[in-house]
Amino acid sequence: MKFNIITIFPHIFDSYLNESILKRAQKKGLIKIKIYDLRKFTKDKHRKVDDKPFGGGPGMVIKIEPLVKAISSILKLKTKNQKLKTKIVLFTPGGKQFDNETAINLARNYDNLILIAGRYEGIDERIKKVLHNSGLKIHELSIGPYVLTGGELPAMTIIDAVSRQIKGVLGKRESLEEKRFGIGMPVYTRPEIFIYKGKKYRVPKVLLSGNHKKIEEWHRIK
Numbered sequence: 678m679k680f681n682i683i684t685i686f687p688h689i690f691d692s693y694l695n696e697s698i699l700k701r702a703q704k705k706g707l708i709k710i711k712i713y714d715l716r717k718f719t720k721d722k723h724r725k726v727d728d729k730p731f732g733g734g735p736g737m738v739i740k741i742e743p744l745v746k747a748i749s750s751i752l753k754l755k756t757k758n759q760k761l762k763t764k765i766v767l768f769t770p771g772g773k774q775f776d777n778e779t780a781i782n783l784a785r786n787y788d789n790l791i792l793i794a795g796r797y798e799g800i801d802e803r804i805k806k807v808l809h810n811s812g813l814k815i816h817e818l819s820i821g822p823y824v825l826t827g828g829e830l831p832a833m834t835i836i837d838a839v840s841r842q843i844k845g846v847l848g849k850r851e852s853l854e855e856k857r858f859g860i861g862m863p864v865y866t867r868p869e870i871f872i873y874k875g876k877k878y879r880v881p882k883v884l885l886s887g888n889h890k891k892i893e894e895w896h897r898i899k
């Protein structure tokens with residue numbers, strides 16, 4: 678799976694995507710992450726990526742020209758490898774709520790995601806028509822019912838959640854546990870009894886029993 682991120686803040690991604698499981702997945706070649714600085718697709722000397730909104734309003738809007746150029750250049754790379762199935766993801770707080778099912782669907786059906794991180798008041802709306810008229814499918818996704826300052830965290834959220842669905846990204850144990858017991862399973866580790874301000878906090882007895890059948894049952898009803 679290749680993730681292409683279009684952003685005006687390319688350094689935001691440096692730490693998160695280069696640690697732990699995602700770092701390992703990139704080293705193994707299971708995922709590729711490429712970051713495109715939108716400013717590099719501008720022509721003017723100030724590298725302007727935003728402008729005032731028509732109709733007035735306090736914020737700025739991401740301009741359409743550099744964005745179309747950035748997307749076209751990513752798609753050109755794609756033509757070298759015709760087999761790639763591409764989806765363009767536009768982040769917006771008003772989009773379809775991203776969930777684990779969407780992550781599974783993206784991981785199974787696509788191998789080239791173009792993630793567009795908005796900023797300010799958002800992106801010139803015409804981008805949707807341009808992409809649509811070019812025969813490209815876009816997915817407008819929200820990562821939750823709140824407004825963030827930009828689409829960079831949503832992009833990292835999707836990369837993380839989708840990567841976990843790609844075979845080999847998680848260790849055998851991690852992926853097995855999730856499949857067996859589902860999402861949000863309560864977990865415990867040593868010590869068996871944790872004492873805080875005179876109170877004892879114990880691990881559920883069944884987990885210490887060694888009885889695997891009972892432990893599985895306990896997980897299922899949790």
Ligand code: SAM
Nearest residue numbers: 768769770795796799819820824825827828831
């Ligand atoms: N006034 C805009 C609106 O109502 O859509 C808010 C724009 S927000 C400040 C700037 C950018 O952050 C958006 O274009 C989008 O890319 C991203 N963003 C903010 N919240 C988001 C969310 N919950 N899910 C996905 N993207 C989000």
